[in-house]
Amino acid sequence: MTNKDIEASLRQTQARIRTAAERAGRDPESVALIAVSKKQSAEAIRAAYEAGQRAFGESYLQEALDKISQLADLDIDWHFIGRIQANKTRQIATHFAWVHGLADSAHARRLSEQRPGEMPPLNVCLQVNLSGESSKGGIEPSAVPDLLNLCETLPGLRVRGLMTLPAPSDDETTQRQPFRALRMLRDQLATPTRPLSCLSMGMSDDLEAAILEGATFVRIGTAIFGERH
Template identity: 65%
Template sequence: MTSSQAQGIAERIDAVRTRIADAEARFGRAPGSVQLLAVSKVQPAQAIRTAFEQGLNAFGESYVQEGCDKQADLADLPITWHFIGRIQRNKTKTIAEHFDWVHGLSDLRHAQRLGTQRPAGRAPLRCCLQVNLSGEASKAGAPPEALPELFEECSQVPGIEVEGLMTLPAPADELDAQRQPFAALRALRDRLATPTRPLATLSMGMSHDLEAAIAEGATMVRIGTALFGPRH
């Protein structure tokens, strides 16, 4: 990686941090209440190292083997690794062994496999349940009406911990339209949460709509393009 490429990543990280801080202030959120998850899929390990040197320590990967290869290359760094891709049955063991978080859990069978395959001695695998708010058949996630049962069942699985909810809404251009699905996810969380199971994480918002997500209570935004530039 050239020095100009590294400088570009550093500048984009600063710009995204500014956007997050501005949105927190604009929408009455506490400073620092929104975590930046860097989506590093298809980015080289050196780009992740550069981002880590700029203070980022949480990275999201969508492809299991690619993520594992990067973990090996960056084993000297205390990174928290999030699996943000679609879960496949034949990949659950590798996910359970190598990742700290899973976004996109929407199948009890996957939850049970991940819990069973989580190595003994490691902290439970932290999970977000994915909700399909748009009803699009092409998108993963549980329908809202199935969420209460899924949450109850997954909460009983040893080896995993249900931390919150996640969604990937259909793209929209206007702020009000972007806010609607995020508000719906927050409302679902508020109905399900209890003092002992607060579902504190709302993983929602990406490069184009992070302000709308923060306005509606996001605690974690998943940012790739705005940090690393367009994917090749």
């Protein structure tokens, strides 16, 4: 895609977000767009940045580190949205502002210990597996309170909310069910001192359903950059 194509796709995605938020009776500004740039070039990210996008999501650590280095002149908000591996936690803790997909107590401890002291705590969303699919990452809903409580004792982490990656569906009513379940789980666990205000849910094919159920982050790749190379 050309730079103009990326800019046009970004504008179209932003319009979808606005329309869905208005349909839900929400302020469109309450929904943040993460441009999922895995398998995209540094040049494509720069084009989206020049069109106003600031938050980018990466899933493959080495690829992400290469692009972070190439784009060091830009004030990008980097979000790690892939599966976490124990041998990758130091680099994640050092180079990212957010992690979407924390689902393991050992990873939580490592990320906290390895977060550089001069940096603010790493923002994390706990990944919840609502479908029971073994192929999907995340913890069972019943395990979320224990991981939340652990993370609150770790000075290098700041739990901001919950994240999920549901099974795909073409039907909006079906799409909304896991997103509603995540919002209800958040509502059960939130406290005044732990508001869990972030719900990271919704991608290119189901962002409307996610926003209708309260998403505050939508993670959009294909609709902005086209198919991955």
